[in-house]
Amino acid sequence: VRKFFALEFNFTVLRMSGQLGPSQVLYIGMEVVIAVSSVLGNVMVVWAVKINRSLRDTTFCFIVSLALADIAVGALVIPLAITISIGLQTHFYSCLLVACTVLVLTQSSILALLAIAIDRYLRVKIPTSYKRVVTKKRAGAAVVACWTVSFIVGLTPMLGWNNLQKMKENGTQITSDLTVTCQFENVISMEYMVYFNFFGWVLPPLLLMVLIYVEIFYMIHKHLNKKVTANSSDPSKYYGKELKLAKSLALVLFLFAISWLPLHILNCITLFCPSCQKPMILIYIAILLTHGNSAVNPIVYAFRIKKFRSTFLKIWNHYFCCKERKRPTNFQSERSDFQGRVPQENV
Numbered sequence: 001v002r003k004f005f006a007l008e009f010n011f012t013v014l015r016m017s018g019q020l021g022p023s024q025v026l027y028i029g030m031e032v033v034i035a036v037s038s039v040l041g042n043v044m045v046v047w048a049v050k051i052n053r054s055l056r057d058t059t060f061c062f063i064v065s066l067a068l069a070d071i072a073v074g075a076l077v078i079p080l081a082i083t084i085s086i087g088l089q090t091h092f093y094s095c096l097l098v099a100c101t102v103l104v105l106t107q108s109s110i111l112a113l114l115a116i117a118i119d120r121y122l123r124v125k126i127p128t129s130y131k132r133v134v135t136k137k138r139a140g141a142a143v144v145a146c147w148t149v150s151f152i153v154g155l156t157p158m159l160g161w162n163n164l165q166k167m168k169e170n171g172t173q174i175t176s177d178l179t180v181t182c183q184f185e186n187v188i189s190m191e192y193m194v195y196f197n198f199f200g201w202v203l204p205p206l207l208l209m210v211l212i213y214v215e216i217f218y219m220i221h222k223h224l225n226k227k228v229t230a231n232s233s234d235p236s237k238y239y240g241k242e243l244k245l246a247k248s249l250a251l252v253l254f255l256f257a258i259s260w261l262p263l264h265i266l267n268c269i270t271l272f273c274p275s276c277q278k279p280m281i282l283i284y285i286a287i288l289l290t291h292g293n294s295a296v297n298p299i300v301y302a303f304r305i306k307k308f309r310s311t312f313l314k315i316w317n318h319y320f321c322c323k324e325r326k327r328p329t330n331f332q333s334e335r336s337d338f339q340g341r342v343p344q345e346n347v
Helices: 002-016 022-051 058-086 092-125 136-154 164-170 190-224 236-272 280-304 306-320
Strands: 089-091 179-181
Touching: 022 058, 022 280, 022 306, 058 092, 058 136, 058 280, 089 092, 092 136, 092 179, 092 190, 092 236, 092 280, 136 190, 190 236, 236 280, 280 306
Parallel strands: none
Antiparallel strands: 089 179
8 A cells, every 4th residue: 555655646746747648647546546446356355265165165266366366466567557657767678577577467367267167167067076076286286387377478578579679670769778668569579469479378268268158058058957857856056056156257257358358459450550540548448457357356256156245244344344243253165965966056
C-alpha cells in the first residue's frame, strides 16, 4: 500500500510539472485501483483455500496458482507497467526484464487455466477413478511444470530474441551505454510476440480449452439425460454440481480471452501493418483489460461458487466486521459418493 501511495505522489508531481497528459493520469489512476483490487481479491482466494478443507482438492490447487499469478500482476506488473508508461530512461536489459516479467505471469495464467480445464475433463470423463489418477502429488507437479514452461516462454527475449540489434542498427533510440526509453514495443520483438507468443503459446491453449469445455458440457448433458434404472443410482446430483462448476470456470476462461485478445490483435496490427495508426486510447484500454482480468476472477468465484462465497463471508465477518468471537476453524468437506465412489462437491 505504501508503494502505491508513493507512486501516486510521484505521478502527482509529474502531472503538476506537465510531464503527464490527462489520458496518462486517468490511465495511471485506473491502474492503481485495479492493482489494489487484484491483490486484495486474490489474497482472499488463497486465504479461503487455506482455511476451508473442502477447497483443497486438485482443481483449487490450480486456482491458487492462478491467484498467485494475479497477485503478482497487481503487486509487481502494474507498478512496472505504470513506470513503463512514463517512458523512463533505463538500461536496455533492465527494461527488457520488466517486459519479460509481464510475459511470464501471463503465460502462467494461461497454463493454469489449461490445467483447470484438463482437471475438470478428467473428473467428468473418469469419475470413478479420478482420485487415483489425479493425486495431489501429480497436481503439484503439474503446477511446477506450468510455471517452468512460463518462465522459459516469458524469458525467451532475454536470450536474444529482442530489439537490441535492430535498435543498434537504427542508432536513434539507444545510446552507446544501451540506455533506452523504456517502452514495451521498444525492447520486445513483435515477431516474438505474434509468431511465438500469440500463435504458439496463447491462441492454441485457448482453442484447446474451448474444445475441452465443449466436450465437458456434452458429456455432462449426456449423463444428465440418461434414464435412471432400478439398479442404478441417480447421477443427476453429481453431474448437476459438475455442470455448475464447469460453467463458472468456463466463464473465467471467457473473461480471460476477451481481456487478452485485444492487446494481441494490436500486436498483430503493429507487425503486419507498421504504417497503421493505433490511437493511444485503444492501447490504454487494451492494457487495462489485461490487468483488470486479474481482479475479476475473485468476483466470479464469489458469485458463482458456493464454497468460495461462504468462506469469503466468514472471513469478512470475522476479520473485518468482528461478528464472530471464535477464530474460524478449518471447514469440514461435505462429501458423498455417487455409487459409493464418486466425490460430490458443493458448488
